[in-house]
Amino acid sequence: MHQYVGLIVLFPLIGLFINGLFGRKIKNEKLIGSIGSGAVGLSFLVAIGIFVEMLGMPAEERGSVVTLFTWIAAGSFKVSAAYQIDQLSIFMTLVVTGVGFLIHVYSIGYMHGDRGFWRFFTYLNLFIFAMLNLVLADNYLLMFLGWEGVGLCSYLLIGFWYDKKFDGVGITWTGDAGNKAFWVNRIGDFAFMIGMFLIFKEFGSLTFNEVMGGAENLAVGNSNVFWITLLLFIGATGKSAQIPLFIWLPDAMAGPTPVSALIHAATMVTAGVYMVARNSALYALAPDTMMVVAVVGALTAIMAASIGIAQNDIKKVLAYSTVSQLGYMFLALGVGAFTAGIFHVMTHAFFKACLFLGSGSVIHAMHEEQDIRHMGGLKKVMPKTYWTFLISSFAIAGFPPLAGFFSKDEILWKAFADGSGVLWAIGALAALMTAFYMLRMVTLTFEGEPRWAADKHPHESPSSMTIPLIVLAALAVVGGFIGVPAVLGGGNAIHQWLHPVFAQAEKTMALPEHHNHALEYALMAISVAIAISGAWFGYRMFKKDPEADGRISSKLGFIYNLLSNKYYVDEGYDGAIVQPVVKTSDRFLFGFFDVRIIDGIVNGSASLTAWVSRLMRTAQSGVVQNYAALIVVGTLIVLGLIIIG
Amino acid sequence: MIPIHYYLILSAVMFITGVVGVLTRRNAIIIFMCIELMLNSVNLTFVAFSSYLGNATGQMFVFFVMAVAAAEAAVGLAIVIALFRNKQTVNINDVNILKW
Amino acid sequence: MSSEMIVFFILAAVAAISGILMITRANPVNSALLLILNFISLAGIYLTLNAQFVAIIQILVYAGAIMVLVLFVIMLLNLQDEGPLREELSKRHYANVFFALAVLALIIEVLGWQGGETLNAMQQMAPNAVQNGMVQNIGDVLFTSYVFPFEVTSILLLAAMIGAVVLAKKRFP
Numbered sequence: 001m002h003q004y005v006g007l008i009v010l011f012p013l014i015g016l017f018i019n020g021l022f023g024r025k026i027k028n029e030k031l032i033g034s035i036g037s038g039a040v041g042l043s044f045l046v047a048i049g050i051f052v053e054m055l056g057m058p059a060e061e062r063g064s065v066v067t068l069f070t071w072i073a074a075g076s077f078k079v080s081a082a083y084q085i086d087q088l089s090i091f092m093t094l095v096v097t098g099v100g101f102l103i104h105v106y107s108i109g110y111m112h113g114d115r116g117f118w119r120f121f122t123y124l125n126l127f128i129f130a131m132l133n134l135v136l137a138d139n140y141l142l143m144f145l146g147w148e149g150v151g152l153c154s155y156l157l158i159g160f161w162y163d164k165k166f167d168g169v170g171i172t173w174t175g176d177a178g179n180k181a182f183w184v185n186r187i188g189d190f191a192f193m194i195g196m197f198l199i200f201k202e203f204g205s206l207t208f209n210e211v212m213g214g215a216e217n218l219a220v221g222n223s224n225v226f227w228i229t230l231l232l233f234i235g236a237t238g239k240s241a242q243i244p245l246f247i248w249l250p251d252a253m254a255g256p257t258p259v260s261a262l263i264h265a266a267t268m269v270t271a272g273v274y275m276v277a278r279n280s281a282l283y284a285l286a287p288d289t290m291m292v293v294a295v296v297g298a299l300t301a302i303m304a305a306s307i308g309i310a311q312n313d314i315k316k317v318l319a320y321s322t323v324s325q326l327g328y329m330f331l332a333l334g335v336g337a338f339t340a341g342i343f344h345v346m347t348h349a350f351f352k353a354c355l356f357l358g359s360g361s362v363i364h365a366m367h368e369e370q371d372i373r374h375m376g377g378l379k380k381v382m383p384k385t386y387w388t389f390l391i392s393s394f395a396i397a398g399f400p401p402l403a404g405f406f407s408k409d410e411i412l413w414k415a416f417a418d419g420s421g422v423l424w425a426i427g428a429l430a431a432l433m434t435a436f437y438m439l440r441m442v443t444l445t446f447e448g449e450p451r452w453a454a455d456k457h458p459h460e461s462p463s464s465m466t467i468p469l470i471v472l473a474a475l476a477v478v479g480g481f482i483g484v485p486a487v488l489g490g491g492n493a494i495h496q497w498l499h500p501v502f503a504q505a506e507k508t509m510a511l512p513e514h515h516n517h518a519l520e521y522a523l524m525a526i527s528v529a530i531a532i533s534g535a536w537f538g539y540r541m542f543k544k545d546p547e548a549d550g551r552i553s554s555k556l557g558f559i560y561n562l563l564s565n566k567y568y569v570d571e572g573y574d575g576a577i578v579q580p581v582v583k584t585s586d587r588f589l590f591g592f593f594d595v596r597i598i599d600g601i602v603n604g605s606a607s608l609t610a611w612v613s614r615l616m617r618t619a620q621s622g623v624v625q626n627y628a629a630l631i632v633v634g635t636l637i638v639l640g641l642i643i644i645g
Numbered sequence: 646m647i648p649i650h651y652y653l654i655l656s657a658v659m660f661i662t663g664v665v666g667v668l669t670r671r672n673a674i675i676i677f678m679c680i681e682l683m684l685n686s687v688n689l690t691f692v693a694f695s696s697y698l699g700n701a702t703g704q705m706f707v708f709f710v711m712a713v714a715a716a717e718a719a720v721g722l723a724i725v726i727a728l729f730r731n732k733q734t735v736n737i738n739d740v741n742i743l744k745w
Numbered sequence: 746m747s748s749e750m751i752v753f754f755i756l757a758a759v760a761a762i763s764g765i766l767m768i769t770r771a772n773p774v775n776s777a778l779l780l781i782l783n784f785i786s787l788a789g790i791y792l793t794l795n796a797q798f799v800a801i802i803q804i805l806v807y808a809g810a811i812m813v814l815v816l817f818v819i820m821l822l823n824l825q826d827e828g829p830l831r832e833e834l835s836k837r838h839y840a841n842v843f844f845a846l847a848v849l850a851l852i853i854e855v856l857g858w859q860g861g862e863t864l865n866a867m868q869q870m871a872p873n874a875v876q877n878g879m880v881q882n883i884g885d886v887l888f889t890s891y892v893f894p895f896e897v898t899s900i901l902l903l904a905a906m907i908g909a910v911v912l913a914k915k916r917f918p
Binding site for chain 3: 646647648649650651652653654655657658659660661662663664665666668669670672674675677678679681682685688689692693695696697698699700701702704705707708709711712713714715716717718719720722723724725726727729735
């Protein structure tokens, strides 16, 4: 099946072209939706085929590279369009196509009646195509193609309803939010590119296999590798919304909800995690970068979680929750628990996609109302959405034995064992906040008395929307069992599966084996206690009094304002970076440099030409005698030269 | 004997006379005659060198120059007539269509 | 000063003065007549150079044919006097005359006073100059060495003839 890996990428491309070229003519939403979803579904089937085949092979034979064609060949620089199939990439492919397929199906219902229906599916297919290139690429350049491709789709889809208003710092329209995402990502992409150049300089190749092979010969602490890994990580902070480049993700919620679920929760934002995991062998050589990754991840986790507490927009809460969970993933990567990070990518994809789709279902039912203070009592009206949403909330809060418990617990355990107590404490505090704000949201949205306007008639969503919800909720329940840790008697299947990919990194880092089961049990118990107490707290406080926010803010005004205004990071960036750049551009670059210098050169060369022309045209009198006189002058000069010479 | 310089200087004087005529006169026919004068000054140079070098080629050239001059006279005068027909003038200041 | 020299100077003076007068006459007929005078004196100078054939041709072709044609055209067009020459001359013309005279000065400088060995050696005409100028000798060279250019000349004359007919006959639109 290996050789058919091209098909995985090809199907979304075909769907993209059919919908993109003929979608406007087709008009039939069912057909467009079927083409879009079908393309991704077929990719998913092929991926499953390859996965099953790999299961039947010995672990060391599972990796392979399929070269489609030579993409660029210039001297010693050679890049092929080649796909690397190994345990990690097929795993990511399964997540991307599987969750992607469900979200495509959901979108058929969600986007019903939208005039950009065909456009939406075109973009979605383009996104899947780019994302598959990202995860399947066997070299940095093809990965970067996918990396930029998903960024483009993110931009296109955030601003999908381009004529809709959206509020934010410096943002009026959804298109502005798209721009913001694009620009912030650009900073990261720039770092990624420089990292790529450094890789080529250091290793003379851009394929993963050769770079990893070259990395085997390098010593730990190599300064070049430090810069490479740091720059790649800066790229990852852009794409995966980490400090300091996380600010675009909350505003990315301007896009349609399925987009938020697919791109800004389940798949694209995990690209940074995947990229770091893919370069695990390099990161293992740079302990300093690993420290940076872990600290940034932990800080992002706690900061985003704290902001999430004070948000009232259902999608904003989920957005900060996503940022927070991504912070967890980087925390895991930073302490060397690559498997745990990837595991959390998967479980997070399940429950966060489910939560986003659930929120989409709610928003749909509430006629585009997104403020949870104006909801409540939806439990009876839309039970399917409620139950799936609740299960997923428990999963993200870390209730055993749901998926989130296993992945998050493994991260916290590794943070404690291979990192430090401080990292663990931060992670645990973030987990507490996560449980709290998730249950606050669930309670405010679904429990209690209805607080919506009388003219709204919420209703359960159609089955094309609820079935994906149910499937994702089921996955959020059972997904964690592939990673049951050894202390609980599980085989930790995902660890076994991914082990060959991270073997090199683990060998370099030489982390000690941990056999302190008592400690592991204790930490596990603490995280369960944290999850339950946080959740109970959130439920109780807001069940009793939906206006609890108001009470808190009157008591803790300063902190509450700080949180609800997201620590004023946007305003800070605006004042410290955006405005100076804009002013410099306007005053100096435009007002002086462009108008005076550039235009001066352009206009000056024009006037110079005109001046010289005016001078020269006097010679063009049309009087033959003048021309003859010039011949005489020429003769004079020639004769003069002869005499002088 | 007459040194060759004398012939050459006479030739130069005649040639420059022709040049001055071409540059200052406006009557196309006089300009035409000035050109003939210049051709003749060149002919004089040819013949002088031919005689002093004892080579008949110079006189061959004079012969061909005369042939060309005859042809030029025919065409040039035809042009003057055509010009006069169209513009009722042979003043070349009125014929500056080379400038567009 | 030998008689040869005297003859040359007289002829040269006539040629130069008639040339200068030719370009300063307002009436084209006068100009044409002065030019004929110039040509005739040139023919005399050719004789002093022992170029008898060229001298005869000069009279026949230039003075006889070409200048008659020119006079014919002048009279055909019935051209009036151009008016006083002074009115024609502008600053531009003075500059042109200055340039032309400068060129003359340079030519004389190069030829006359800086002629160098080659020209200074030519104080005497070649011994065979008398032979060269004879019709027999000219014909000999013309119809052997230069027979092809001679034939091509006929084509040139034919083309000129056709051109003249076309130009003179056809009315331009």
